[in-house]
Amino acid sequence: MITVLRLGHRIFRDQRISSHVFLVARAFGADKGIYTGEKDGSLEDSVARAVEQWGGQFRLIHSESWKREANFDGIKVHLTVYGMPFQDKMAEIRKRCKGRNLMVIVGGEKVRPEVYQAADWNVAVTSQPHSEVAALALFLHEMFEGRELGKDFKGAKLRVVPQERGKKVLRL
Numbered sequence: 001m002i003t004v005l006r007l008g009h010r011i012f013r014d015q016r017i018s019s020h021v022f023l024v025a026r027a028f029g030a031d032k033g034i035y036t037g038e039k040d041g042s043l044e045d046s047v048a049r050a051v052e053q054w055g056g057q058f059r060l061i062h063s064e065s066w067k068r069e070a071n072f073d074g075i076k077v078h079l080t081v082y083g084m085p086f087q088d089k090m091a092e093i094r095k096r097c098k099g100r101n102l103m104v105i106v107g108g109e110k111v112r113p114e115v116y117q118a119a120d121w122n123v124a125v126t127s128q129p130h131s132e133v134a135a136l137a138l139f140l141h142e143m144f145e146g147r148e149l150g151k152d153f154k155g156a157k158l159r160v161v162p163q164e165r166g167k168k169v170l171r172l
Helices: 011-027 041-054 066-070 086-097 113-118 132-143
Strands: 002-009 032-037 059-062 075-085 102-106 121-124 158-160 169-171
Touching: 002 011, 002 066, 002 132, 011 032, 011 041, 011 132, 032 066, 041 059, 066 102, 066 113, 075 086, 075 113, 075 132, 086 121, 086 132, 102 132
Parallel strands: 002 032, 002 102, 032 059, 075 102, 075 121
Antiparallel strands: 158 169
């Protein structure tokens, strides 16, 4: 099971970015999302609607404590600009995660030093400022070695029909 933990959601500032974090998590193969900070029913409803329409079993919950969530039986990878290059660590992470739960931690507000200490790995997709959405997408893509791109989402009511031009969505 892969869980994405989003730290410090702020409704006014992070509505769109947190939504994108969890849409990417779902689309790129994560099973569950957890967010801390302000409880946001609109965020939860938005993700639930996407799951209902586009399929899959992804679920999103709010937690009061990142520490409680990070205290689980599995591997914790924190995505941060300040970590080690993820391309140098992916083989080791994949090997250690075989048959184990994985939590991918992405920041929101300023990340406390305790998060860095709690993580098994602190990895950087690049050592330049960037979006946690991009970092999460690249990390999950490498974690699954590209297999997530062909994932079938059970229970989908909608499906995109790939086209050279235009948009076509089937109602199933």
